Amino acid sequence: xxxxxxxxxxxxxxxxxxxxxxxxxxxxxxxxxxxxxxxxxxxxxxxxxxxxxxxxxxxxxxxxxxxxxxxxxxxxxxxxxxxxxxxxxxxxxxxxxxxxxxxxxxxxxxxxxxxxxxxxxxxxxxxxxxxxxxxxxxxxxxxxxxxxxxxxxxxxxxxxxxxxxxxxxxxxxxxxxxxxxxxxxxxxxxxxxxxxxxxxxxxxxxxxxxxxxxxxxxxxxxxxxxxxxxxxxxxxxxxxxxxxxxxxxxxxxxxxxxxxxxxxxxxxxxxxxxxxxxxxxxxxxxxxxxxxxxxxxxxxxxxxxxxxxxxxxxxxxxxxxxxxxxxxxxxxxxxxxxxxxxxxxxxxxxxxxxxxxxxxxxxxxxxxxxxxxxxxxxxxxx
Amino acid sequence: xxxxxxxxxxxxxxxxxxxxxxxxxxxxxxxxxxxxxxxxxxxxxxxxxxxxxxxxxxxxxxxxxxxxxxxxxxxxxxxxxxxxxxxxxxxxxxxxxxxxxxxxxxxxxxxxxxxxxxxxxxxxxxxxxxxxxxxxxxxxxxxxxxxxxxxxxxxxxxxxxxxxxxxxxxxxxxxxxxxxxxxxxxxxxxxxxxxxxxxxxxxxxxxxxxxxxxxxxxxxxxxxxxxxxxx
Numbered sequence: 001x002x003x004x005x006x007x008x009x010x011x012x013x014x015x016x017x018x019x020x021x022x023x024x025x026x027x028x029x030x031x032x033x034x035x036x037x038x039x040x041x042x043x044x045x046x047x048x049x050x051x052x053x054x055x056x057x058x059x060x061x062x063x064x065x066x067x068x069x070x071x072x073x074x075x076x077x078x079x080x081x082x083x084x085x086x087x088x089x090x091x092x093x094x095x096x097x098x099x100x101x102x103x104x105x106x107x108x109x110x111x112x113x114x115x116x117x118x119x120x121x122x123x124x125x126x127x128x129x130x131x132x133x134x135x136x137x138x139x140x141x142x143x144x145x146x147x148x149x150x151x152x153x154x155x156x157x158x159x160x161x162x163x164x165x166x167x168x169x170x171x172x173x174x175x176x177x178x179x180x181x182x183x184x185x186x187x188x189x190x191x192x193x194x195x196x197x198x199x200x201x202x203x204x205x206x207x208x209x210x211x212x213x214x215x216x217x218x219x220x221x222x223x224x225x226x227x228x229x230x231x232x233x234x235x236x237x238x239x240x241x242x243x244x245x246x247x248x249x250x251x252x253x254x255x256x257x258x259x260x261x262x263x264x265x266x267x268x269x270x271x272x273x274x275x276x277x278x279x280x281x282x283x284x285x286x287x288x289x290x291x292x293x294x295x296x297x298x299x300x301x302x303x304x305x306x307x308x309x310x311x312x313x314x315x316x317x318x319x320x321x322x323x324x325x326x327x328x329x330x331x332x333x334x335x336x337x338x339x340x341x342x343x344x345x346x347x348x349x350x351x352x353x354x355x356x357x358x359x360x361x362x363x364x365x366x367x368x369x370x371x372x373x374x375x376x377x378x379x380x381x382x
Numbered sequence: 383x384x385x386x387x388x389x390x391x392x393x394x395x396x397x398x399x400x401x402x403x404x405x406x407x408x409x410x411x412x413x414x415x416x417x418x419x420x421x422x423x424x425x426x427x428x429x430x431x432x433x434x435x436x437x438x439x440x441x442x443x444x445x446x447x448x449x450x451x452x453x454x455x456x457x458x459x460x461x462x463x464x465x466x467x468x469x470x471x472x473x474x475x476x477x478x479x480x481x482x483x484x485x486x487x488x489x490x491x492x493x494x495x496x497x498x499x500x501x502x503x504x505x506x507x508x509x510x511x512x513x514x515x516x517x518x519x520x521x522x523x524x525x526x527x528x529x530x531x532x533x534x535x536x537x538x539x540x541x542x543x544x545x546x547x548x549x550x551x552x553x554x555x556x557x558x559x560x561x562x563x564x565x566x567x568x569x570x571x572x573x574x575x576x577x578x579x580x581x582x583x584x585x586x587x588x589x590x591x592x593x594x595x596x597x598x599x600x601x602x603x604x605x606x607x608x609x610x611x612x613x
Contacts, residue, residue, distance in 0.1 A: 009601070011506050012520035013416055015425040019520040021506075024534065025586070025602040026527035027520065037419045039460075040412075041503030 006030055006046040010038045020044060089162035089202065090132070090175065092139060094148050094155055094190075096121045100139075106132040114209070121146060133178045140182040149183070155190035162202045389449045396445060403444060407437070413456065413507050414440050417463045432467060439466035456500040456507075498597070505595040512588045515558040518581050526582040537579050538602070541586045543569045551591065560584060 006028050008020030018038065020028045030046035038044045088102040096117030101110035108130050113119030121142055130138070143149045159175050179192045197205075395403045407414075418426050418436040426433050439462040447458050510520065528534040544550055547568055553561040560580055566573055576583070586602045589595060 009502065009506075012412070012510070013419060013425075014521060017521060019524070021601055023601065025538075026529070026534065027523035027582075028527075029521050029524040032425075035423050037423045037425070039420045039499070039503065040416045040506050041499045041501075 005048055008044065010040055010042050010044045013037060013040070018044060018046070020046065087164055089160075089164055089199075091158075091160040091162065091202070092136075093158045093160070094143060096143070096146075096148060098122055098139060100132075100135055102132060108132065108135045111135075114206070132175075133181075136175070136178045137182040137185065140179070140186055140188070144186050144188050149186070149188040149190055151187045151189060153189070155188075157190045157192045159192065159194045160202065161194065161196045162199055163196070164199050388455050392444055392447050392449075392455065396447075403441075406444060407440065409511055410440065410456075410459070410507065412510060413459070413503065414463070417460050418467070421464055421467050432470070435466050435470050436463045439463040442466075454497060454500045454504070456504050457497065460500070502597040505598045508592070508595065509585070509588065509598060512592070513585060516560075516581075516584050518584060523582055523585055526579055528579060528582070533579075536575075537582065538586070540569070540571055540576070540579075541583050541590070543571075544583065545587060545590055551587070554584070554587060555591065 006020060006022070008022040008028060010018055011021045011027070012019040013032065016032055017029045018032045020030060022028060028046070087104045088106070090100040090102060091114070092098045092100070093114075095115075097114035098118045098121060099112045099114055100108050101112075103109050111122045111125070113122045121139070125138055125142055140149065149155050157179065159179060161175055176192060176194045179190075179194075183190055183192070391402055391406055395406065414436045415426060415428075415433060418430075418432050422432050428434075440459055443455075443459045443462045446462075447455055449455075453461075513519070528537045544554075544565060547565075550561050550565055550568070553559075553564065560576075560583070562573070562576065562580075565571070565576065589598050589602050593599065
């Protein structure tokens, strides 16, 4: 009926409308024009105005509303989109330490190297929105290529899973399994340790680590002055690229340099349990210091021993990244190597070195027993 | 109302049956208003002077109607109301308002057409009167009308089913209520459909029940043509 004129017999005329009886028997109510008043029984034709399908105002309204919807949607977008919001952090520590930032969907959104080696590793990788398992596989592959992992030597990998968004409790991917699969695929062996930490703990740990690095750098500068002659004597099996660097820095103290050292050496150190060499160390040092320190011990306790003490206080009970362990392992090992050359020279000087060397490690705070044992050494220094 | 019936009534009134007069006035009320509105070309209510004048004119028409002069009653009523109102407008100097378009002089060719129109109007008035007990007004019928050819056919088939059942028709007519339940029981149509088109069905059935309404019959033709199967 729309769009056609309605013709019919007038049945009723009201104030506003005329009721028509169509020829086919249906009734129609049509508006009554102002100056027209048909008689009942007359034929009447109602002209339906042909309006455009959509009037201009309707167009305007629809376009405007559409624009508003678009605008609102656009405004909402960044809040809705969680793809770019870091929700998790996966820290992978072998010696190169890498941090992977993951979003809600476990896709990698950012990668950063914590130390020099880590930065080097990630330079050669692209992680754009890969899934976590792919990313892990890639990390393993890259580590293998760079020679940090191999099939015959067992490396120690610590993966720390940090939950940034606290309110949401989602199921966490099985990092353990992903690593072991990736390792298996690339036919390398490593001991994988996975940890879960809150963001706070992790940040503290990271700070400690950075501080430690800074201190170590300071130390190396000192040692470079004093121990320049020592450097060539220890550690023989070394890879070529690191050699230049090592010529400039002290191999004992500079961590990046250490990490670049040959795989054999590194893996050896990793094979040892982290505590063992430390204990040896302690025994050694204890023996050296016993004579002197016992009496001074009490006096020194009250004093702040060095600037690295504060981080020691809030030691995380678990989940020390292996970097630290390793660093200690290595230093322990190196120390055990050290005596030969250093004894020949000046034993007293050597002692100093050891003490300087030791203090930053204390800051890392391995074990409580160690802390106690270290005290006398520090007092020696004073 | 049939022509003869009107004549009888008017005869009775003219002989002094005042009750019938009220009845006839009430019956033609809507027609009076329609004619008044037509002449004034405005919608008038009983509060307007014109409506009162129309009623006076109608009253006079009852008194003076003479069927042997060849006019239908409604034609005569129209004429009287027209004259009355024209006089009134002359008095009020508002004659120009209505004079231009009114063709009150009926040519001989148009006469037949005119008479037919009045007869149809009479039928419509009668239908309106019949629908009143069902509380159905004309403007309500639009929404109850079938909109498509197929539904219209279906409704007409439904109505003819109903119309065949004498019992149902009697019920409808006497109780002024659509015998929904017995209709469903007998025919098995869906209640929802019937309910939707109920008013239209009643209107169609009423027209069919009055085969004397010749013109209205043509609007709602039964399948197989107009014809009173019952009688």
